[in-house]
Amino acid sequence: MGDLWEGLTRAVWLVLTLDPDLMEISARSLQVTLTALVIATAIALPLAALLSVRRFRWRRAVIAVLNALMGLPPVVVGLIVYVILSRSGPLGVLGLLFTPTAMVIAQVVIIVPLIASIAHQSLRELWQEYHDLLISMNVTQWQKISTLLWDGRRALLTASLAGFGRAIGEVGAIMIVGGNIDNATRVLTTAIALETGRGDFALALALGFVLIGLAVGINLAIHWLGRTEREGRW
Amino acid sequence: MTTRGPMVALACALLCIVSTAPARAAEVMRMAVTTSFHNSGLADVLLPQIAEDLDLEVQLLVVGTGQAIRLGEAGDVDAILVHSRSAEEAFVAGGYGTHRREIMYNDFVVIGPAADPAGLREAADATGALRAIAEAEAPFVSRGDDSGTHKKELSLWSDAGVAAEGDWYNAVGAGMGAALNTASGLGAYILADRASWLNFANKGDLDLVFAGDPVLFNQYAYLPVNPERHPHTRHALALTLEDWLTSDTAQVLIDGYTIGGETLFTFNADQGAGQ
Numbered sequence: 001m002g003d004l005w006e007g008l009t010r011a012v013w014l015v016l017t018l019d020p021d022l023m024e025i026s027a028r029s030l031q032v033t034l035t036a037l038v039i040a041t042a043i044a045l046p047l048a049a050l051l052s053v054r055r056f057r058w059r060r061a062v063i064a065v066l067n068a069l070m071g072l073p074p075v076v077v078g079l080i081v082y083v084i085l086s087r088s089g090p091l092g093v094l095g096l097l098f099t100p101t102a103m104v105i106a107q108v109v110i111i112v113p114l115i116a117s118i119a120h121q122s123l124r125e126l127w128q129e130y131h132d133l134l135i136s137m138n139v140t141q142w143q144k145i146s147t148l149l150w151d152g153r154r155a156l157l158t159a160s161l162a163g164f165g166r167a168i169g170e171v172g173a174i175m176i177v178g179g180n181i182d183n184a185t186r187v188l189t190t191a192i193a194l195e196t197g198r199g200d201f202a203l204a205l206a207l208g209f210v211l212i213g214l215a216v217g218i219n220l221a222i223h224w225l226g227r228t229e230r231e232g233r234w
Numbered sequence: 235m236t237t238r239g240p241m242v243a244l245a246c247a248l249l250c251i252v253s254t255a256p257a258r259a260a261e262v263m264r265m266a267v268t269t270s271f272h273n274s275g276l277a278d279v280l281l282p283q284i285a286e287d288l289d290l291e292v293q294l295l296v297v298g299t300g301q302a303i304r305l306g307e308a309g310d311v312d313a314i315l316v317h318s319r320s321a322e323e324a325f326v327a328g329g330y331g332t333h334r335r336e337i338m339y340n341d342f343v344v345i346g347p348a349a350d351p352a353g354l355r356e357a358a359d360a361t362g363a364l365r366a367i368a369e370a371e372a373p374f375v376s377r378g379d380d381s382g383t384h385k386k387e388l389s390l391w392s393d394a395g396v397a398a399e400g401d402w403y404n405a406v407g408a409g410m411g412a413a414l415n416t417a418s419g420l421g422a423y424i425l426a427d428r429a430s431w432l433n434f435a436n437k438g439d440l441d442l443v444f445a446g447d448p449v450l451f452n453q454y455a456y457l458p459v460n461p462e463r464h465p466h467t468r469h470a471l472a473l474t475l476e477d478w479l480t481s482d483t484a485q486v487l488i489d490g491y492t493i494g495g496e497t498l499f500t501f502n503a504d505q506g507a508g509q
Binding site: 086087088089092095097098179180181182183184194196197198199200201 | 264269273291293294295296307308309310408409410411412414415418433434435436437464466
């Protein structure tokens with residue numbers, strides 16, 4: 001209990017004094033995760049819409065695989081990305097290992113299946129409603145996809161936020177591909193792992209509370225900006 | 235389209251966050267170091283001075299000796315600072331490193347429950363201490379991660395002529411701090427380096443129960459990665475750093491670094507050697 005309480009007070013103190021180290025790793029956490037989120041969303045949402053409107057031979061298989069990949073173990077993703085980006089690996093010449101870019105790549109791989117699966121679930125239902133109308137209007141494939149994506153935006157926001165939640169709290173993969181380098185690739189989750197290793201549970205907990213606060217804050221901000229759940233409108 | 239405005243604002247906010255911070259020093263290099271070196275806190279003393287003297291930012295990858303050597307072999311770092319002589323010599327012999335330069339040493343200590351159920355405080359030497367643990371079948375936590383500390387522990391067990399296995403022997407496969415946390419939770423004995431132990435905050439019921447046998451000395455060496463094998467490595471910077479690490483400035487900082495009045499590291503670089 002002592003550690004918990006001390007962690008809480010340290011968290012409040014770190015935030016109130018705008019601790020420069022805390023600000024830096026928090027900004028990096030946000031930078032890596034939001035970049036990964038933007039890229040993953042740009043891949044996953046059109047993919048989900050395409051899977052809803054197109055009928056092709058391997059469609060069921062692709063959907064099943066996407067669903068299965070939601071449970072992709074981050075540490076394995078990290079290891080695979082690591083081996084590929086290592087100087088001795090196939091993409092070693094790019095020199096990306098132990099950079100924020102490598103962390104973004106790992107997070108994109110982890111959250112694309114998650115966002116695509118959740119998005120596909122809701123778009124499929126929307127497509128059932130829209131199917132006859134859109135077919136009768138004889139619109140192009142591209143128009144179908146963009147209509148679905150726009151009219152389903154609230155559900156898609158939830159899908160993206162689920163991806164954000166998974167990415168911001170992720171530690172296994174980014175520890176491996178980022179290396180937890182101070183001032184370069186250290187983010188909140190890897191800093192928590194480091195402080196736990198040093199036995200400084202209070203500081204680790206304080207960083208944990210900041211991380212939770214950040215995740216909640218970003219979710220609230222996006223909901224507020226997206227004007228969801230407003231009175232009289234759903 | 236009332237939702238468009240805020241969405242645009244959000245996108246702008248994202249872009250602002252995404253555009254990133256600049257580097258701090260003129261030059262950057264990467265060095266893989268052992269957890270024990272980093273957990274000791276010595277890095278926090280040396281790195282700012284290096285940045286000031288050489289205008290060089292040294293990015294540390296804090297891993298076990300086994301992984302540090304793998305990073306060097308793959309060319310993912312420019313130099314390594316580790317403490318496992320046989321592995322280091324194999325690294326140089328394999329052509330992965332140009333040479334091996336001894337920098338400093340600290341020592342290993344045996345940590346255990348303050349009540350000391352296996353009676354290690356009466357042990358005459360390190361092997362005797364380990365034998366006492368095995369005979370009492372007192373819980374023991376091993377790093378089990380192929381690190382320098384783990385290798386040292388295994389060689390001590392083999393010197394003691396004891397098979398380290400059984401319910402009392404817990405290989406956790408974790409770094410020094412995590413292993414100390416486990417030992418603290420289990421009330422177990424563990425081999426640790428002195429620096430990590432002194433800096434460890436979650437001591438709980440643990441206490442230092444055995445130290446001082448010369449066999450427990452722990453030599454750190456610096457090995458630049460071979461540029462012939464990995465042409466992209468910043469070899470010139472690695473050599474500059476080596477000169478600094480063996481300089482008088484480094485000696486003063488290393489010998490002068492204490493925690494709670496105890497000296498942690500002893501500088502022993504041969505200042506005439508090297509390349």
